[in-house]
Each structure stands twice: as C-alpha cells, then as structure tokens.
Amino acid sequence: MSDPIRYKPTSEIYLEASFKGSEAPVRFYALSKREIVESTPKEEMKKMLEEDMSKVSPTPVSGIYKTYLSYQYSEADALKDFDAGNILVQAHLPYCLHIPNFYEMTVSLPEQKLEALVIFEKIWTRRAQEDGKKSDTVDFFAEDRNIYFKNSTILTPKVPFHPEEGWDSYFTGRNIEKMKDQNGVFRFTRVHIQFDIDIPENLENMGEKANETLLQEVRDKSLSVINRVIDHYRETTNEIHVRRLGELKINLIYFIPKNQGYYLLLPNIETAMMNRSRKEIEAISERVSNGEKSEVYKLLLLDARSSFDTKDYTLAIVESFQALEIFLENYLVSEFKKRGDAEEQYRRALKTNWQTKDRLNTVLKELKGASLNEQGELWDKWCTRYDKTRNEVLHAGKEPNEKETKETLSTNEEVINWISTL
DSSP: OOOOOOOOOOEEEEEEEOOTTOSSOEEEEEEEOHHHHHHSOHHHHHHHHHHHHTTOOSSOOOEEOOEEEEEOOSSTTTTTTOOSOSEEEEEEOSSOOOOOTTOEEEEEEGGGTEEEEEEEEEEEOTTSEETTEEOOOOOOOOSSSOOOOSOOEEEOOOSSOOGGGOSSOOOEEESOOOTTOSSOSSEEEEEEEEEOOOOOTTGGGOOHHHHHHHHHHHHHHHHHHHHHHHHHHHHHHOOTTOOOOSSOEEEEEEEGGGTEEEEEEOOOEEOOOOOOOHHHHHHHHHHHHTTOOOOHHHHHHHHHHHHHHTTOHHHHHHHHHHHHHHHHHHHHHHHHHHHTOOHHHHHHHHHHTOSHHHIIIIIHHHHHSOOGGGSHHHHHHHHHIIIIIIHHHHHHOOOOOHHHHHHHHHHHHHHHHHHHTO
C-alpha cells in the first residue's frame, strides 16, 4: 500500500452512449485531472473512453442467487446415526455460539407442531493458525463460569496494510477470536438439524417447481428452529452481537428415507455495482455539506425493512409504528407553528390528544380539514394493524407473522405518504 495521496480531480469528462432497451442515450461521467485531459490528444482520449465504456452496463449482467446439486450415498444407511428425523440439514452460522462440540439440544416449536434435534460444532477458519499450526480443539466447559484457552497467539498484520485483504486489519493467530464477531472471522458454528416432514413418495421424479417448494419448506423450518435457539442464547448470555438470521446458510438437505440429498448454493452474488447515480451522490454531498441530519422517522422506516428482512418481525413492528408516531408529531407541530399557535397552546393540544388515533383524526381535521377515518379502506386497514398487530406485540408479547408484519410496514408508509399530501 502506497503512502496516502489526495487525488484532486479538477475536470469532469462526460459522454453519451445508447444501450439495448434504453429509449434515449445515457450520459456518463468520469473524474480526471485537468492536465491529463488537456495533454491527451482528442483521438487518444476518445479511444480510451470507448475502451472503458465497453466495461460498463446499466444493469447487472449476471448473478447467482440459488442453485441445487443433487447427490446420493452409495450406501443408503451411510448416515444411520442421524436417527432423530427423516430430514437432515447442515448449516453454518455467521458467528460462533460458545456451545460444546457435538452438544445436542431438542428444540420445540409448539406453534408449528415441530420438534427438532440440533447438534452444535465450532469450526476454526484458516486465519486461526500460526505458521500452519491450527488452533486447539480441546473443548471443556465449567459448571458456573465461562472458560477460555490458556495459550493464544495474536499475529498482527504486515505494515503497511494491504487493502486487497479486506477492509479490516488482517490479523491471524491461534486460539483467538474477534470480540463481538458477526462475520465468523476466526471461528463460526456449524449445526446439524433433524426433524420430520411429509416426504412425497415420488421425490426423485418431482418437477422443479414442486422440488423448490419442498426445499423451501425445509429451509423455512430450519431457520425457525435456529432463530429460536438464537433468541434463547441471547437472552441467557446477554450477547448483543448475536442477532436473529433472515436467512440460514444451508449447505445440504438430505431426505434420509429416500437417500436423496441436495447441496445448496445460495450466494446471492451478482455483477458488482460501479457507482450510485449522480443524482443520489450529489444529494448526499449537498446534505452532509449543509450539516443536515437525516430525519429520524425515515431511518426508522429503513430499520423496519431491515428487521423484516432478518425476520425480526417484533422489532420491525415497533420501528414502523415509532416512525409513524415521530413523523406525525413533527408534522402536527409544524402545522401548529404555521397557524401561529403558541408552544404552550399546541403542546397542551397534543397532550390532550396523545393517542395516535386522535391525532390522525381530531387534530388533523382541525389543522388540515382532513382525517384518516375519512379514508375508508386505508383507515380500516390501519386500524386492523394498530388494534390487532401493534397492541398484541407491545402489550401481550405476541410474535407477529410475516404476512401481518409486511402489511403493517406498508400500511404505515401509506399513512405517512397520505399525510404528506395534505
């Protein structure tokens, strides 16, 4: 890695190019030093730009999202020791759960009428070694305390740092792990999961769509099992970096009675993005230059979507309603100020109408001449999610499902968008 250099582009080059499917030419920009632009002959510059443009696409060119490879064992009873169900799933977690190797837990999910056996194993990565000597596999645990390896070696990265080794400093060593590691740098957990499921008689002759449906069912059940373990692990150990998973990295699914297995490749990899749009980049630049702060409700809406993706539905519900309530209060305060109300006056009005429903109807009607309960379909949909989903989550601790969470998030965003039009 060379010494830091500030490359100050003083010239902006642009050119236009057409792509298949685009109605009009697309303008592209590149940053360069003015002296380079001025000293390069026009034809040479044109040739260089054309060569560079041959490496540009307006959309991802390729991607691998999921693929399955089937396999069988030459001996049908090769995995006879896995006798706790007719399905065997092997998966990797993105962090290490400090549970002894080969420890077995029975996980019961009464709401799904599902019982599974989970077997744990800690795996050292290639970075967890010193001069080819791997980290220890000794595996004791104590009655009432955490225990650690006695001998450890931390090998610092070479200086200067090599960015091609990744954004993080490339430490290696024996018997070490990164604190609050969410990326399995030195160690991660592998699990084997077993449970029973209805297996079609003609498994080997199922069509692609039916096969995908069956494998997805197994993946969903496996994820539910592991998230239940993770929830209790977090609650018991108070480890805040261990988070629920939105997707489980499953390596294989094996249907034991049929001696039919599938290796799963679910990388979600596609052609790399070159840059965001000029419009977005300049919007970011302008906002940070002006010292602006992002609006909290917008960040909460994004957090809610992120929580939804990781299947943390309870948190998604809380974040979504929090976003709406913050937006609504800020909106009402702004309208009170526009009307010329004194702060003491409008604070009293908001305190009197502290419930969200009252603010969406009574206060909005007074200020804007419109209320949400006049928007029949939207009002009914929102009330359902407020009275049923929100209240059951916040006051009864009920776990919402995917469907009602998704509808809650979209409905709250609809309400915010409607208020914004008033």
